[in-house]
Amino acid sequence: MSSPSPRTPKPLLLRGARIVTMDAQRRILEGDVLVQGGLIQAVGPSARRPVGPSVLDCRGLVVLPGLIQAHIHLCQTLFRGLADDLPLEAWLERRIWPLEAAHTPESVYWSAMLGAAELLLGGTTAILDMETVRHTASAFEALEEIGLRATAGKCLMDAAPAVSPAALREPTDRALQESADLCERWHGAAGGRLRYCFAPRFAPSCSGPLLRAVSDLAERAGAVVHTHAAETPLELEMVKRATGHDEIAYLDSVGIAGPRAALAHCVWVSPEGVQRLAQQATNIVHCPSSNLKLGSGIAPVPEMLAAGCRVAIGADGAPCNNRLDAFAEMRLAALIQKPRLGPDALPAIEALELATLGGARALGLEREIGSIEVGKLADVIVLDLDGPHAQPAEADLVSRIVYSAQPADVRHVIVEGRVVVRDGVLRTAQLEEIRRAANAQARALIASARLR
Amino acid sequence: MSSPSPRTPKPLLLRGARIVTMDAQRRILEGDVLVQGGLIQAVGPSARRPVGPSVLDCRGLVVLPGLIQAHIHLCQTLFRGLADDLPLEAWLERRIWPLEAAHTPESVYWSAMLGAAELLLGGTTAILDMETVRHTASAFEALEEIGLRATAGKCLMDAAPAVSPAALREPTDRALQESADLCERWHGAAGGRLRYCFAPRFAPSCSGPLLRAVSDLAERAGAVVHTHAAETPLELEMVKRATGHDEIAYLDSVGIAGPRAALAHCVWVSPEGVQRLAQQATNIVHCPSSNLKLGSGIAPVPEMLAAGCRVAIGADGAPCNNRLDAFAEMRLAALIQKPRLGPDALPAIEALELATLGGARALGLEREIGSIEVGKLADVIVLDLDGPHAQPAEADLVSRIVYSAQPADVRHVIVEGRVVVRDGVLRTAQLEEIRRAANAQARALIASARLR
Numbered sequence: 001m002s003s004p005s006p007r008t009p010k011p012l013l014l015r016g017a018r019i020v021t022m023d024a025q026r027r028i029l030e031g032d033v034l035v036q037g038g039l040i041q042a043v044g045p046s047a048r049r050p051v052g053p054s055v056l057d058c059r060g061l062v063v064l065p066g067l068i069q070a071h072i073h074l075c076q077t078l079f080r081g082l083a084d085d086l087p088l089e090a091w092l093e094r095r096i097w098p099l100e101a102a103h104t105p106e107s108v109y110w111s112a113m114l115g116a117a118e119l120l121l122g123g124t125t126a127i128l129d130m131e132t133v134r135h136t137a138s139a140f141e142a143l144e145e146i147g148l149r150a151t152a153g154k155c156l157m158d159a160a161p162a163v164s165p166a167a168l169r170e171p172t173d174r175a176l177q178e179s180a181d182l183c184e185r186w187h188g189a190a191g192g193r194l195r196y197c198f199a200p201r202f203a204p205s206c207s208g209p210l211l212r213a214v215s216d217l218a219e220r221a222g223a224v225v226h227t228h229a230a231e232t233p234l235e236l237e238m239v240k241r242a243t244g245h246d247e248i249a250y251l252d253s254v255g256i257a258g259p260r261a262a263l264a265h266c267v268w269v270s271p272e273g274v275q276r277l278a279q280q281a282t283n284i285v286h287c288p289s290s291n292l293k294l295g296s297g298i299a300p301v302p303e304m305l306a307a308g309c310r311v312a313i314g315a316d317g318a319p320c321n322n323r324l325d326a327f328a329e330m331r332l333a334a335l336i337q338k339p340r341l342g343p344d345a346l347p348a349i350e351a352l353e354l355a356t357l358g359g360a361r362a363l364g365l366e367r368e369i370g371s372i373e374v375g376k377l378a379d380v381i382v383l384d385l386d387g388p389h390a391q392p393a394e395a396d397l398v399s400r401i402v403y404s405a406q407p408a409d410v411r412h413v414i415v416e417g418r419v420v421v422r423d424g425v426l427r428t429a430q431l432e433e434i435r436r437a438a439n440a441q442a443r444a445l446i447a448s449a450r451l452r
Numbered sequence: 453m454s455s456p457s458p459r460t461p462k463p464l465l466l467r468g469a470r471i472v473t474m475d476a477q478r479r480i481l482e483g484d485v486l487v488q489g490g491l492i493q494a495v496g497p498s499a500r501r502p503v504g505p506s507v508l509d510c511r512g513l514v515v516l517p518g519l520i521q522a523h524i525h526l527c528q529t530l531f532r533g534l535a536d537d538l539p540l541e542a543w544l545e546r547r548i549w550p551l552e553a554a555h556t557p558e559s560v561y562w563s564a565m566l567g568a569a570e571l572l573l574g575g576t577t578a579i580l581d582m583e584t585v586r587h588t589a590s591a592f593e594a595l596e597e598i599g600l601r602a603t604a605g606k607c608l609m610d611a612a613p614a615v616s617p618a619a620l621r622e623p624t625d626r627a628l629q630e631s632a633d634l635c636e637r638w639h640g641a642a643g644g645r646l647r648y649c650f651a652p653r654f655a656p657s658c659s660g661p662l663l664r665a666v667s668d669l670a671e672r673a674g675a676v677v678h679t680h681a682a683e684t685p686l687e688l689e690m691v692k693r694a695t696g697h698d699e700i701a702y703l704d705s706v707g708i709a710g711p712r713a714a715l716a717h718c719v720w721v722s723p724e725g726v727q728r729l730a731q732q733a734t735n736i737v738h739c740p741s742s743n744l745k746l747g748s749g750i751a752p753v754p755e756m757l758a759a760g761c762r763v764a765i766g767a768d769g770a771p772c773n774n775r776l777d778a779f780a781e782m783r784l785a786a787l788i789q790k791p792r793l794g795p796d797a798l799p800a801i802e803a804l805e806l807a808t809l810g811g812a813r814a815l816g817l818e819r820e821i822g823s824i825e826v827g828k829l830a831d832v833i834v835l836d837l838d839g840p841h842a843q844p845a846e847a848d849l850v851s852r853i854v855y856s857a858q859p860a861d862v863r864h865v866i867v868e869g870r871v872v873v874r875d876g877v878l879r880t881a882q883l884e885e886i887r888r889a890a891n892a893q894a895r896a897l898i899a900s901a902r903l904r
Contacts, residue, residue: 081847085799118840292787295795322855335744343747347537388570389775392894395533403774408860435843442844
């Protein structure tokens with residue numbers, strides 16, 4: 001295990017940028033961002049300059065809050081491209097379950113490293129991550145090492161074989177005990193950069209007692225509960241048959257609702273369900289690429305926002321995307337609503353809100369991250385939008401970020417004041433080592449999982 | 453005017469790649485590609501090596517036919533980000549018409565240079581391009597200079613003011629005469645790399661006599677007719693009201709049908725219309741990003757392919773996308789069909805066919821480009837898929853290209869044997885000069901167009 005990432009002792013000055021603050025007024029400022037002790041100390045033209053800060057010359061560049069993806073499965077990164085063009089049920093049964101069951105501590109570690117490297121290089125600084133049922137500590141070790149901000153949790157499955165494969169199903173008590181132990185060890189680790197979440201896979205694969213216990217444990221620990229919900233009509237039917245309830249109402253009845261809950265997908269939610277989610281202040285995590293690729297549908301995100309719901313965004317796992325690219329998700333979140341609701345639906349600024357402020361809320365960190373404001377943690381990214389694909393510079397800056405920018409435009413990435421990507425190069429791990437180890441682990445998993 | 457791009461006199465050897473041939477058997481070979489006189493002379497493990505070829509070391513890289521986008525408006529590249537989140541009619545009337553009317557020869561030239569630079573750097577080697585009504589020669593000059601393969605045409609509009617703004621409308625005879633003159637000058641220029649197309653904007657903005665004359669001129673010149681069709685229900689209604697016909701049937705009645713015609717969009721085509729397009733062997737150009745961003749809808753591409761239609765792909769103009777990225781279009785073409793038809797709809801290989809073989813057919817160049825086969829023109833691209841976002845390498849190669857790859861993965865780009873991008877750097881023009889000039893021209897256009 002590596003040492004926890006230290007807060008940068010030396011101040012850091014991002015000099016001369018255009019700063020998309022995402023503050024309450026959505027101000028775009030010209031000037032500097034001063035970082036000290038991992039915190040943003042000053043923003044704007046008159047940033048006080050301490051003696052001898054480390055300086056990042058950001059003239060001609062754009063500074064943005066680090067992007068946040070609130071639904072990721074790092075443990076699936078090694079499965080990318082191994083499960084294309086399949087419906088959700090076959091995708092799970094024929095590919096994802098056997099591959100997750102084959103995971104070892106080493107494969108979980110390198111799967112997390114591979115995914116986290118892609119995320120950081122592409123400007124994502126924080127994630128909400130659902131791991132598999134085993135070896136979650138290995139994912140945390142990778143996250144500690146590579147410097148991504150992450151709230152991650154062991155996946156929980158204790159229900160009937162039809163929806164919880166034998167190779168992954170656990171007794172309720174053991175699943176809960178291991179979760180509690182992981183929470184004890186990792187919630188608040190790495191100086192607070194790592195946090196634990198309780199992560200029941202989805203309602204059909206979990207017993208009622210497990211879900212209720214999870215809700216209590218999360219409440220006591222001050223941790224997020226992260227699960228999937230309302231992804232397909234089949235899932236809704238299963239929950240209805242088993243519990244007599246609509247899935248969102250059922251989750252509420254077991255205590256999984258409100259600001260501490262983050263529900264991935266929510267594609268199939270009725271207008272009443274949307275109202276309920278808004279009243280509860282439950283976090284919805286929209287995954288547009290995944291919902292298209294698995295054929296799940298299009299979540300009613302503009303209706304959710306109009307109702308006052310809290311909405312974040314995420315790439316989901318690599319095999320149902322196949323990118324972990326926050327720019328692709330923002331752009332697609334805007335585009336897919338327009339045939340249904342008109343071209344003015346979900347404009348660029350709202351897509352950027354999903355990936356910043358919305359993500360911060362889903363992680364329960366809206367006071368710490370999501371915007372560039374004095375006192376917040378210095379999770380910021382620096383974009384170079386000089387490429388031909390982002391010209392002319394006359395255009396609206398938010399439009400250029402949401403509709404034109406791409407991961408390769410990310411020049412620097414800073415997490416809590418630490419420069420983890422500089423000039424497009426990952427500084428916290430060796431990319432070539434990750435590539436080699438990840439490929440070796442992928443080969444071993446494929447052999448061991450005996451895919452059909 | 454610059455000199456025509458010469459065929460490379462010196463042979464070029466792409467050594468040691470994985471080669472996605474897109475030949476009839478869709479073979480993926482390991483080996484070399486030998487290029488002589490702009491043509492592919494050998495492909496595969498035993499490529500004969502001439503004395504002293506220029507060698508591109510492609511070990512660990514992937515060689516692919518150059519991507520083809522069969523619906524682009526280079527003249528709109530300067531309008532990127534200036535017309536977001538508006539419905540098609542307001543998008544045209546408030547932004548695109550006034551900006552196109554404000555174009556000068558210089559602004560058309562730099563708009564084309566900016567778009568072509570983005571296209572080449574992103575692996576697109578050939579386009580079908582609709583310019584505006586004036587200054588089309590300037591676009592050809594840019595294309596000649598920068599080395600992209602292009603079939604381009606002056607936009608034609610001679611109909612009633614409601615659908616042809618006064619600032620762009622021309623008398624029928626003048627429009628036709630200028631088209632014929634441009635065709636005479638540019639069709640087959642730059643050693644055949646540049647070709648002319650006749651480009652009526654869309655049926656409502658053109659008179660019947662103009663459309664019939666265009667069809668005759670194109671037939672005589674052996675040129676493509678490129679227009680928009682069935683993009684919105686409103687357009688269909690306008691054609692129905694004016695002509696009494698369904699739009700596809702109307703275009704057929706004026707001679708715009710069959711292998712020489714390329715119809716962009718075709719979102720709103722009935723099953724009978726799809727059958728008709730298949731029987732005619734008319735080229736359909738699918739523009740998934742544009743159809744989403746303008747709220748137009750989702751074209752029934754899997755149904756078209758099942759019916760035997762010829763289908764290509766394109767980014768459309770920068771203001772309705774806002775990328776000119778063939779990778780984004782391929783991925784989206786696959787993804788958007790899946791909620792409607794299931795996750796196995798339009799698998800990765802079909803998306804790649806749209807951007808290679810389908811594009812070649814739409815340009816009338818299926819014997820010359822679209823696959824890596826001996827005797828075809830050497831339009832090829834070289835990808836570096838070693839980035840974390842395209843791992844593991846165990847995955848299906850076509851999946852990695854369609855679902856994971858991005859423009860920044862393009863290492864080398866070769867058009868007719870000429871290396872126009874090497875190690876990610878454009879060699880035929882100065883990017884910094886393009887950026888500066890394009891921004892200056894954009895500022896001038898915005899001032900002159902008096903946008904509201």
